[in-house]
Amino acid sequence: MLYRSDHGDRARGWTRRGFLKAAASAAGAAALAGCTSGGDDNSRAGGNSTGARGKGSVTEPLPRPKSFAQSPTLQDKELPPVAERLPEHPYVVPHRWISAGKYGGRLNMNVFSTQGAAAAASDYNFSYGHSPLRWLNDGQDIGPGIAESWESNDDATEWTFHFRKGLRWSDGEPWTTADVLFWWEEFVLAEKMGQVVADEARSGTGKPARFSAPDDHTLTLTFDAPAPLTADRVANWVNGNVGRTGPIWSMPAHYLKQFHPKWGKKIPDDWDSVGGLMETKADWHRNPDCPTLTGWRCKSFDNNTGVVLERNPYYWVVAPNGDQLPYLDELQFTVITDPEAGKLQLQQGNIDFCYGRFNQIALGDVQGIRDSAKRSGVEVLLWDSGAGGGLAVMFNYDFIDDELRGLIREPKFRQALSHAYHRDEVRRSVYFNTGELTTGTMSPKAVEYRVNDTGRQMYRQWKDSYVAYDPEKAKAILDGLGLRDSDGDGLRELPSGEPLTLRLDYHADHSQAQQTRDNQLVADLKAVGIKLTLNPVPPQSYDDQWQTGKLMARDDWEIGDGPNHLVYPQFFVPIEAQRWAPLQGQWYARRGTALEKTEGRLDPWKRHPPRLEPDAGSPIDRLWKLYDRSKTEPDEMKRHQLVWDMIKIHLSDGPFMMGTVANYPQVMVAKTDLRNVPRRDNLMLGGYVNPWIHPTPAVYDPECWYWEDPAEH
Known part of the structure; x- marks a missing residue:
């Protein structure tokens, strides 16, 4: 079976960017050394026999197993034989570190959320089941998903995806390309349920592709311009999640049509009344009746307590020996509203696996977890975060106050703040001297930094540009901007004579690590004569206030997307409303739509939505022009050059986002008898776990995980 591709370096359908085999950065190695005591938890097998098995994932399709096996729990379910429930060519998990497993048992986890299980994130990130393609080898390669192969024409204006024949939803009904068109036509093009045209479905000019399906297993996307x-x-992303990050891509039309006004016999033709119903019914995560393509389907859901997922008997993925996955019978996610209570559950042995980012478990908790390991039966795994900036602060480039907005847009002002920031104190207190200090960049694992010496130099220049702690330099810059202490109280005033007070608006439920960083920044800025106040904002209203320019600075994002700068460039280029230039980002997002030329006489902050066109020649205008060129450039090296040109704007006019520490270790905790969970040494770049678009742990296929003795779990 050959994975087809005729475009560029996609010689066999797997993206092969030279299949770089660079080791993780020296910073990552130093991080591991700094975070371990008495041995490296990630380089030994410990209680997991996979610790030394292999590194990375193969980039050639593994052969179809000669026979298949299934979980004993499915024997009496009156199901077709396992071979008939699988597609003709099931996806064979390609990771070198896995071994044949055992069926059975439940995996108990908790997830921090103050807004209930429907808002929790970690359970959505556990399965790549709906995704046509998937990342491999920490973002260096692309492999097939529900699409078995794919190709494009020479100029990348037409892409064709060949989906697996025999693919089935979790209720046994066939999956076809009609399920993609149902999502595309009835929700995206119809603008229902908050669905918008995803990046992968837009050309370089911003226009949506034309979707067509010549048969049940072939889908063609035709663009008006190259879309390389x-x-x-x-x-x-992990596709298929209603109301969550990432596009849905396909929906079970056979089930959902009964709730759609066009097909439902008793459904009113009124989306205002049925939209909420449809959204609930379409969410496989909280509706046990909704079919899914993921490894586990919803068994029960309670917004206050959590969700239980059970094995999908039609899951289309197998182990190399032919075992239909998943091995685990169930996953249980219990919602916690107090991170300390979650840590106590972990130390008492009630939690089997924990992904620190979703549970507010940080490096400062590692020693306590290790101290209780004998009782809890867990071990700490440290995978590279891949973060480009760690805890980051972004001042609102489109803040509603004219004088303060002008100051925020002044590069020298932001450079002075960056030099006043004692990042090394945050590195010591939050990151325990791991990772590397940084001004704030995209992920250091991005291909543009590793492709050649120019890329490596561009990374170092950006990382080091304004990272030096130099309060005297900061004071001199602020003096030069006319920001002086006129009344002798030790704090600077604006040129207008008004007090200069900055405000950091943060989510009211932010973590202890964020609080530590924020307190450090308050003290550092006071030392150079700037007052910074901390303002807690209810999470429910936070995004709306940011997007309307009412919040001055935010601290809840972490920089680090990749695997290249262009695939998800929101930190790099303002193209949406949540990063550092929200109103101009909203202008970009609506280019080419009916809204672009409307409300021209209104104050930009009073438009619907608030949006602002950048000034000609401004940093954002220049970034947009380069980014637009990159979207239609088929030559990969020329795209890298365009990225480097954009980095130069960040060097001359930045920093637009103020990071702290790059590529620190991310904490994972697993029971010692949970098998096939990779160690850092198993992963091609040591891990790349923080970016949403490289979804963890889905990229490492938790469906392969199994218990050494399932009867005990």
Whole structure:
């Protein structure tokens, strides 16, 4: 079976960017050394026999097993034989570190959320089941998903995806390309349920592709201009999640049509009344009746307590020996509203696996977890975060106050703040001297930094540009901007004579690590004569206030997307409303739509939505022009050059986002008898776990995990 591709370096359908085999950065190695005591938890097998098995994932399709096996729990379910429930060519998990497993048992996890299980994130990130393509080898390669192969024409204006024949939803009904068209036509083009045209479905000019399906297993996307990054963008996210990050891509039309006004006999033709119903019914995560393509389907859901997922008997993925996955019978996610209570559960042995980012478990908790390991039966795994900036602060480039907005847009002002920031104190207190200090960049694992010496130099220049702690330099810059202490109280005033007070608006439920960083920044800025106040904002209203320019600075994002700068460039280029230039980002997002030329006489902050066109020649205008060129450039090296040109704007006019520490270790905790969970040494770049678009742990196929003795779990 050959994975087809005729475009560029996609010689066999797997993206092969030279299949770079660079080791993780020296910073990552130093991080591991700094975070371990008495041995490296990630380089030994410990209680997991996979610790020394292999590194990375193969980039050639593994052969179809000669026979298949299934979980004993499915024997009496009156199901077709397992071979008939699988597609003709099931996906064979390609990771070198896995071994044949055992069926059975439940995996108990908790997830921090103050807004209930429907808003929790970690359970959505556990399965790549709906995704046409998927990342491999920490973002270096792209492999097939529900699409078995794909190709493009020479100029990348037409992409064709060949889906697996025999693919079935979890209720046994056939999956076809009609399920993609149902999502595309009835929700995306119809603008229902908050669905918008995803990046992978837009050309370089911003226009949506034309979707067509010549048969049940073939889908063609036709663009009006070259779209060379289509495969990369299709691999992003864990698709199929209603109301969550990432596009849905396909929906079970056979089930959902009964709730749609066009087909439902008793459904009113009124989306205002049925939209909420449809959204609930379409969410496989909280509706046990909704079919899914993921490894586990919803068994029970309670917004206050959590969700239980059970094995999908029609899951289309197998182990190399032919075992239909998943091995685990169930996953249980219990919602916690107090991170300390979650840590106590972990130390008492009630939690089997924990992904620190979703549970507010940080490096400062590692020693306590290790101290209780004998009782809890867990071990700490440290995978590279891949973060480009760690805890980051972004001042609102489109803040509603004229004088303060002008100051925020002044590069020298932001450079002074960056030099006043004692990042090394945050590195010591939050990151325990791991990772490397950084001004704030995209992920250091991005291909543009590793492709050649120019790329490596561009990374170092950006990382080091304004990272030096130099309060005297900061004071001199602020003096030069006319920001002086006129009344002798030790704090500077604006040129207008008004007090200069900055405000950091943060989510009211932010973590202890964020609080530590924020307190450090308050003290550092006071030392150079700037007052910074901390303002807690309810999470429910936070995004709306940011997007309307009412919040001055935010601290809840972490920089680090990749695997290249262009596949998800929101930190790099303002193209949406949540990063550092929200109103101008909203202008970009609506280019080419009916809204672009409307409300021209209104104050930009009073438009619907608030949006602002950048000034000609401004940094954002220049970034947009380069980015637009990159979207239609089929030559990969020329795209890298365009990225480097954009980095130069960040060097001259930045920093637009103020990071702290790059590529620190991310904490994972697993029971010692949970098998096939990779160690850092198993992963091609040591891990790349923080970016949403490289979804963890889905990229490492938790469906392969199994218990050494399932009867005990």
